[in-house]
Amino acid sequence: MPPDFIAAWLNKNDIFTAMTIMEYWDGMVTTVQLVFLCLIIGLVFAVPLAILRTVKNPFVSGPVWLYTYLFRGTPLLIQLYIIYYGVAQIPGIQETFWWEIFREPFYPALLAFTLNTCAYTTEIIRGAIISTPHGEIEAAKAYGMNWFMRMRRIVLPSAARRAVQAYSNEVIFMLHSSAIASVVTIVDLTGAARNIYSRFYAPFDAFIFVALCYMVLTFILVFAFRKLENHLLRHQRPVGS
Amino acid sequence: MKKLMIAASCALAMFAAGTQADERNLRIAFDVPYEPFEYKDENGELTGFEVDLAAAMCEEMKADCEFVIQAWDGMIPGLLARKFDLIMSSMSITEERAERVLFSEPYYNTPGGWFGPDSFNADVTDMGAMKGKTVGVQRGTTMDTFVTEEMSGVVTIKRYTTADDMVLDLEGQRLDVVFVDYPVGEQTVLTKKGFKEVGEPVKLGEGVGVAMRKRDKDVAEEVNAALRKLKEDGTYDAIMKKYFAYDVKV
Numbered sequence: 001m002p003p004d005f006i007a008a009w010l011n012k013n014d015i016f017t018a019m020t021i022m023e024y025w026d027g028m029v030t031t032v033q034l035v036f037l038c039l040i041i042g043l044v045f046a047v048p049l050a051i052l053r054t055v056k057n058p059f060v061s062g063p064v065w066l067y068t069y070l071f072r073g074t075p076l077l078i079q080l081y082i083i084y085y086g087v088a089q090i091p092g093i094q095e096t097f098w099w100e101i102f103r104e105p106f107y108p109a110l111l112a113f114t115l116n117t118c119a120y121t122t123e124i125i126r127g128a129i130i131s132t133p134h135g136e137i138e139a140a141k142a143y144g145m146n147w148f149m150r151m152r153r154i155v156l157p158s159a160a161r162r163a164v165q166a167y168s169n170e171v172i173f174m175l176h177s178s179a180i181a182s183v184v185t186i187v188d189l190t191g192a193a194r195n196i197y198s199r200f201y202a203p204f205d206a207f208i209f210v211a212l213c214y215m216v217l218t219f220i221l222v223f224a225f226r227k228l229e230n231h232l233l234r235h236q237r238p239v240g241s
Numbered sequence: 242m243k244k245l246m247i248a249a250s251c252a253l254a255m256f257a258a259g260t261q262a263d264e265r266n267l268r269i270a271f272d273v274p275y276e277p278f279e280y281k282d283e284n285g286e287l288t289g290f291e292v293d294l295a296a297a298m299c300e301e302m303k304a305d306c307e308f309v310i311q312a313w314d315g316m317i318p319g320l321l322a323r324k325f326d327l328i329m330s331s332m333s334i335t336e337e338r339a340e341r342v343l344f345s346e347p348y349y350n351t352p353g354g355w356f357g358p359d360s361f362n363a364d365v366t367d368m369g370a371m372k373g374k375t376v377g378v379q380r381g382t383t384m385d386t387f388v389t390e391e392m393s394g395v396v397t398i399k400r401y402t403t404a405d406d407m408v409l410d411l412e413g414q415r416l417d418v419v420f421v422d423y424p425v426g427e428q429t430v431l432t433k434k435g436f437k438e439v440g441e442p443v444k445l446g447e448g449v450g451v452a453m454r455k456r457d458k459d460v461a462e463e464v465n466a467a468l469r470k471l472k473e474d475g476t477y478d479a480i481m482k483k484y485f486a487y488d489v490k491v
Contacts, residue, residue, distance in 0.1 A: 088412075099414075
């Protein structure tokens with residue numbers, strides 16, 4: 001469509017004015033920041049945790065099991081409420097430097113999301129690690145590789161290939177779960193939609209538009225993961241394709 | 242045969258119209274808790290200023306009324322989807338809402354009140370003093386509109402769905418001040434130690450009206466007549482005195 005058609009449509013439209021589009025845009029930026037940061041931090045911590053989780057010693061794997069069990073066993077919304085409202089109720093917290101971090105809703109939300117996605121990612125990677133074929137490990141041992149070298153050269157690269165599909169789901173779920181950030185006053189995509197809805201009382205316009213925004217973001221993620229899978233799993237493709 | 246059927250359907254229509262005039266069925270929606278307008282008492286019974294007023298109005302209209310509980314977010318969609326017929330849940334009359342629903346004449350108006358901790362000493366009408374402060378409002382209320390129009394850029398506005406969450410953040414010192422419907426602030430903030438009213442109440446908008454679907458013009462007429470009657474014959478004042486120490490009548 002030509003741009004002047006869009007301009008004309010915006011002119012006679014009450015809801016989608018330049019101002020509300022900017023609100024959606026700011027919301028989209030917040031959503032992307034929040035989700036991107038929590039996924040990166042979650043992934044960085046999930047790899048060592050997943051390795052610890054596969055260790056035979058229960059004093060090492062036990063705490064990690066408990067952590068993933070707690071955070072996968074409770075709803076993200078409850079975790080967010082506990083971190084956001086709970087922390088503010090700790091006596092004297094307002095006088096400490098922690099308050100600088102927890103005063104704004106962004107960091108409590110980031111913390112809750114990170115802990116949540118890290119727990120799921122840990123389990124995904126752990127599953128991939130323990131399904132490493134024994135033959136590969138035995139072969140590595142026969143070459144004289146020590147534990148560290150085996151992990152780095154054999155187990156983790158092949159686990160990454162097996163985990164990438166499950167992990168792409170986790171990334172998309174996290175994007176959609178981030179919608180609950182709006183309950184703690186963060187104006188993310190959903191928060192922007194709720195503000196605009198409450199101003200114009202037009203649920204279809206406000207929410208269908210935001211649903212489309214999420215779909216576009218999901219589409220980008222799906223596309224990126226397909227490229228990544230093609231790259232990582234090219235050895236599985238039939239010859240000549 | 243055809244004539245007979247037409248006659249029969251005419252008779253049926255007349256019969257239906259006849260019963261409707263005698264006893265109208267109305268479902269009235271409230272969002273609870275919103276003390277003292279609509280809330281559940283210790284026995285779980287729905288009560289409050291608007292509930293009592295709705296009951297008196299139904300009696301005046303000789304209507305058979307059913308009270309429905311509906312969360313605020315779904316109020317107008319629920320009305321338009323015919324889940325209920327009237328909203329009497331402190332819905333302020335605004336232009337934007339009036340495009341979607343039909344309002345009765347206003348039946349009460351409470352001001353918006355400024356509440357904050359005892360340590361708060363800025364003048365809320367002085368934009369210089371308010372600069373950089375964080376203000377809490379309930380999303381979509383007339384207080385939200387007021388702060389958004391008069392103070393955006395000066396203060397940081399945080400929007401909440403429920404008053405409870407907002408008061409929690411005021412207590413947790415995430416908010417410097419809240420601007421909330423006066424009776425709500427009175428019930429939720431002033432009952433806590435260390436909090437006070439920090440500015441003059443501001444009368445906002447036309448007040449609160451009964452919201453109906455736009456096509457239900459006949460219901461609106463009856464509602465208006467009933468409300469006018471209640472305001473004149475003292476019933477309204479009696480209900481008001483039960484819940485308020487000050488005047489909310491319009």
